[in-house]
Amino acid sequence: MRELAATLVREALVAAIEAGEVGLSSPPEVRIERPRDTSHGDWATNVAMVSAKAAGMNPRQLAETIAARMSGHEDVSAVEVAGPGFINIRLSAHALQRVLTEVRSAGTDFGRIDQGEGRRVQVEFVSANPVGPMHVGHGRWAALGDSMARVLAHAGWDVQREFYVNDQGVQMDIFAKSVAARYLELCGREVEFPEEGYRGAYITEIAREILGDEGERWADAEPAAREDHFREKAYAQVLAHLEHVLHSMGVDFDVWFSERSLHQPAEDGGPSAVERAFDRLREAGHLYEHDGALWFRSTAFGDDKDRVLKKADGSYTYFAADIAYHADKFDRGFDRVIDIWGADHHGYVKRMEAAAAALGHEGKLELVIGQLVNLFRGGEVVRMSKRTGEMVTFEDLLDEVGPDAARYFFLRRSTDQPLDFDIALAKEQSSDNPVYYVQYAHARICAILRKATGADTADTSVDIAATAGTLLGKDAPLHLLDSDAELALMRKIAEFPEVVEIAARLLAPHKLTRYAEELAASFHQFYTQCRVVDPDDAELTTARLHVVDASRIALATVLGLVGVSAPERM
């Protein structure tokens, strides 16, 4: 639609130039935007204001000249000059009716655009430490990353989802020690629980499981051997659990990338990925030694201070592995590399950007910072304490509100805004709950389509998409669709490809939920004002069923990008 409007303006401008009405050698780029106030029309352009000086005309005069050549076009119902020289364009009912046919032939491909042109993009997200349950923030980032991936794919990108597994380091060691301590307690031994150990009940459960599987034979083993064994067992179990929880919300990863692998020798026995990354930085002159440690001169790329990569004791910092990890991502040939991090990691942004630049990939890395989630229950803050272990995990939340409500609520706010998640509202089955509001519109549409078949509306075997296909032939009297409610609904449907474009470009999935609510509202308004199935008017019924079915497709498609189901009945 935007392209249609731009083309209309461009053609009018070219015609005016050729007719000698406008003194321009070549037409300028035509920028089309949405007027903030819809009463100004569907589209507006400031092209007359931008090129007035070059044309030697005043902006309004130029605008009038262009507008005159646009009026009368079958896709334009009104064109007017406003303010300092805006050209406001209202598309005709004819142009909107044509969209219905496009939507219905596209099906779930509706809104697919070619922004990515098949280029490759990787989205890395969640990447929670596999040492315990995920918190609700992880849930938000999971929904965010997955929807981002879905909308990027819809916008023509070749997308890969990746989870970076921190399977090495201090956290893992503490984790192993914690499990070992619980195990020994279960064996009736006197043990001192590690100072910094994880005290969650799940640690004891893992220990109990090991005890059940392998008996007490580890009680008298060497502590180091015991911890090594427990670390592997416990970590594999937690990782499988994370995968399971994410999957139950419809989030699946293409790659689970192990941090540990970065430290292991290459397949040919050569240096590890970490050492190879060091070599690259060293050759480029970005490393130096100081106080027995190896430093990265990140200040050369805008960081606040230089960073240690290899400590004086010979061990590597987390950052060292992260540099190697990103070097590996770049080597894999992605055109874009997107990381979604929690707000608690945002202090890390500058040094990672510095590392990307030092590796010769400035601008290829996009760091998205997801703000945290505050849980409420009917307006009351849900208090959580890590110390006492009193907390609502992501899994708890999923169990309580279900995957649809969870995903929908996680995506209702812009990424850089902290999210207040009201558990009571998410469970409510009323119009106050936006996910029900949107899903209800879809179920209502399906009820109409069932009704239109004349079949038993209680028959659950009706295939809605197939029904709509057979019910509605290619030629329909769409010109009958000209009431305000019908036009408004068609406008909203036609807006969808634009929403995909913006959501993908700005990496902003909350545009999707917002659009879904607007579309649902347009549909409910249409429903209230226009009776669809009317035995006395077969023509109008057919035409309206076309809008209804196009609404169904648009709603189901946007919900698909959000990752929420589109129920045929509720």
Added chain:
RNA sequence: GCCCUCGUAGCUCAGUGGAUAGAGCGUCUGCCUCCGGAGCAGAAAGUCACAGGUUCGAAUCCUGUCGAGGGCACCA
């Protein structure tokens, strides 16, 4: 102290340098002989934190002040 993010209606939040700043909730007033009322219509509600600057034009960009959250390890 330094860095990052944020500050928009009573509340929760949209807003891509454009025109008279929008939506939901809440408050108030209405709409069911009719395809699903889990719906719809209407009303009231604003110093876009504040002060400068850039621009033909700023909620949006820049600087400063105030306020909120987060980050400032040879932790991850």
